[in-house]
Amino acid sequence: MTQDSAGWRGRLAAYFHDGAAGGQVLILSALAALIWANSPASGLYEALLHYPLGVSAGGRSFTKPLEVWINDALMAFFFLLAGLEIRREMVEGQLASLSRAAAPAVAAIGGMPVPAVIYIGFAWRDPAALRGWAVPIATDIAFSLAVLRVLGSRVPVGLRVFLTALAIIDDLAAILVIAVAYTENLDVIALAAGGAVWAGLALLNRAGVRSQVPYMAGFVLMWACFARSGVHPTLAGVAVAFVVPMQQRDGTSPAHALEHFLNGWVAYLILPLFGLANAGLHLSELSWRMIADPVVPGVLFGLLLGKPLGVFGFTWLGAKLKLIRLPAQLSWQLLFGAALLCGIGFTMSLFIGHLAFEEGVRELELKLAIFTASLLSAAAGLWVLARATRQMRPGAPRLPA
Numbered sequence: 001m002t003q004d005s006a007g008w009r010g011r012l013a014a015y016f017h018d019g020a021a022g023g024q025v026l027i028l029s030a031l032a033a034l035i036w037a038n039s040p041a042s043g044l045y046e047a048l049l050h051y052p053l054g055v056s057a058g059g060r061s062f063t064k065p066l067e068v069w070i071n072d073a074l075m076a077f078f079f080l081l082a083g084l085e086i087r088r089e090m091v092e093g094q095l096a097s098l099s100r101a102a103a104p105a106v107a108a109i110g111g112m113p114v115p116a117v118i119y120i121g122f123a124w125r126d127p128a129a130l131r132g133w134a135v136p137i138a139t140d141i142a143f144s145l146a147v148l149r150v151l152g153s154r155v156p157v158g159l160r161v162f163l164t165a166l167a168i169i170d171d172l173a174a175i176l177v178i179a180v181a182y183t184e185n186l187d188v189i190a191l192a193a194g195g196a197v198w199a200g201l202a203l204l205n206r207a208g209v210r211s212q213v214p215y216m217a218g219f220v221l222m223w224a225c226f227a228r229s230g231v232h233p234t235l236a237g238v239a240v241a242f243v244v245p246m247q248q249r250d251g252t253s254p255a256h257a258l259e260h261f262l263n264g265w266v267a268y269l270i271l272p273l274f275g276l277a278n279a280g281l282h283l284s285e286l287s288w289r290m291i292a293d294p295v296v297p298g299v300l301f302g303l304l305l306g307k308p309l310g311v312f313g314f315t316w317l318g319a320k321l322k323l324i325r326l327p328a329q330l331s332w333q334l335l336f337g338a339a340l341l342c343g344i345g346f347t348m349s350l351f352i353g354h355l356a357f358e359e360g361v362r363e364l365e366l367k368l369a370i371f372t373a374s375l376l377s378a379a380a381g382l383w384v385l386a387r388a389t390r391q392m393r394p395g396a397p398r399l400p401a
Contacts, residue, residue, distance in 0.1 A: 022267025023146025026347070029272035030279035037280030045280055070277045071354055074270045076223050076234040081266045082171050083241025084259040089168055091246060103315065103324040104165035110314020111166075111342055112137045112173055115306030119298035129294045132356040134181055135366065136302025138174040138348030140374070141167035142271060144341040147378045154389040156334065158327030163338045166311070174348050175238055179231065182355040186230040194225030194236065201243045208245075210254050215244050232355060271347065278350045281367040295362050299369035303349070304376055308339035315339075337385035343377030345370050 036045045054063030064072075086095075095101040115136035123129035144163060148155055201218040222236035246255040290296055315335060318324040326335070353366040 022271065023140075023142035023144070023149075025268055026142050026271050026275050027146060029275035030346070033276045033279035034281055034283075036276075038283050042280075042282070049277055049280075067277050070273050071351070072227070072233055073223070075274060075351065076219075076237040077262060078237070078266050078270055078274070079175065079234045080219065080237030080241050081259060081262040082168075082175070083238035084244070084255055084262070086168055086172050087242055087246065087255065088259065089165065093165075095165060095169070099325065101165070101169075103318070103326050104162055105169050106318040106324050107162075107166045107311045107315045107339075108169035108173060110310040111139070111170065111307050111339075112310065114310030114313070115302035118306040119302040122298035122301070123294040126294050128357075129298070129362075132295055132299070132353060132362070132366070134174070134177045135295075135349050135353045135356060135370070136299050136306060136345060136373075137170075137177065138345055138352060139167050139170045139307070139342045140344050140346040140348060141171065142267070143344045143346050143374065143378070144381075147341055147344065147382055148338075148385070150382060151385055151389055155385065156327070156329040158329045159334050159338055162327065162330065162335075163341065166338075166342070170342075171348065174352065175235065178352065178355060179235055182352070183231050187228055190225050190229035191231060194222045194229060194231075194239075197221045197225060198239050198243065201240065205243050205245050210245050210249065212244070212254055212258055215240060215254070215258075274347065274350075278354070279367070279371070281364065281371060285364055286368060290365050290368060293362065293365045295365045296369045299345075299349070299353075299366065300373045303343040303345045303370070303373035304380075305343075307343040307345075307377070308336070311342045312336050312339035331388060333384065333388035337381050337388055340377055340381035340384055343381075344374045346374050349374075 033045075036042065039045075049067040050065045052063045053066055053069055089095040095105075116133050119133050119136055120130065123132070141164065144167060145160070148160060148163065197218050201215055204214055219236060219240040222239060223233045226236045227233040241255075244255045244258055246253055312335060315324070315326070316332075319326060349370045350366070353362075353370070357363070357366070
């Protein structure tokens with residue numbers, strides 16, 4: 001192998017291990033869905049999404065459309081990975097100490113109530129529309145980091161770390177909202193069975209069982225119990241993430257190994273499939289009348305205005321009150337650009353919208369608002385950050401240390 005070949009392979013491997021690379025693949029899959037859904041082959045697109053898949057045994061069958069398997073089953077692995085990342089950051093990463101976690105935590109907390117209040121302001125007269133209040137509270141970490149990567153090395157490392165930690169806390173908050181706000185008609189027996197499985201896995205952890213096999217088997221069992229209980233089955237992933245052994249032994253950690261294994265599958269298969277299955281907005285079906293639906297302005301302005309106002313406003317207030325400390329290399333302009341990127345909702349916003357409304361209900365309105373807000377947020381954030389990084393120079397104003 002030549003030195004040039006080794007260098008090329010090393011750069012390619014580094015690119016695909018970068019979280020932003022997965023965001024770029026997600027963007028491409030969303031574009032592919034948009035083109036496919038509006039092409040002469042749009043009928044095939046819809047047929048594939050509704051193609052029934054399942055298993056049959058003993059005269060019983062469990063069959064669901066392909067779209068449901070992607071949103072309810074494959075996305076459970078996304079939540080498992082998200083849980084592992086949150087746990088790692090809480091134990092040994094950016095959220096491991098109060099001083100490091102305070103700034104992104106304040107920013108993430110601020111980014112939740114403001115977009116929700118804006119949405120409610122548009123939808124309060126429509127009880128059905130009110131169910132979507134949580135749609136604009138979530139940030140898409142892969143998408144936002146992919147946009148940030150466009151500026152390359154011009155972006156300070158501290159800004160990337162801050163945005164990543166903020167998005168991780170944001171994901172945790174969104175997961176809690178899903179668990180509390182979108183759980184109905186509980187089957188207590190099924191939920192108790194899922195809890196018993198989790199308790200068994202916790203006992204395995206305490207007993208020192210380090211093989212990933214029983215934990216993944218328990219994950220499948222918990223998913224099945226949650227699917228029957230009324231709790232969204234993807235939350236099984238988060239629950240299991242917190243009982244997989246994390247302690248290092250012989251230089252390895254089962255939790256770290258599982259996170260490393262899942263990262264590529266989630267970034268380059270599961271999330272692109274989710275984007276492909278959910279980003280198929282039929283442009284021919286759009287009409288100006290949709291703007292009158294409170295869901296559209298609620299989500300649009302909640303993400304585009306509410307999210308950055310909440311993130312930036314709470315951070316500014318926390319710094320002025322000396323409750324938080326921010327990395328010294330961040331200017332207020334850089335921070336405002338990052339706050340604008342938080343308006344990119346996409347994956348989590350689409351997912352919460354899927355839970356908030358029945359299949360097909362307000363689907364076009366949701367996609368229109370989420371796509372428009374995400375694109376405008378990306379463009380605005382990129383423009384502000386590009387100007388801020390061009391103006392960076394020794395002695396430029398910095399945030400208070």
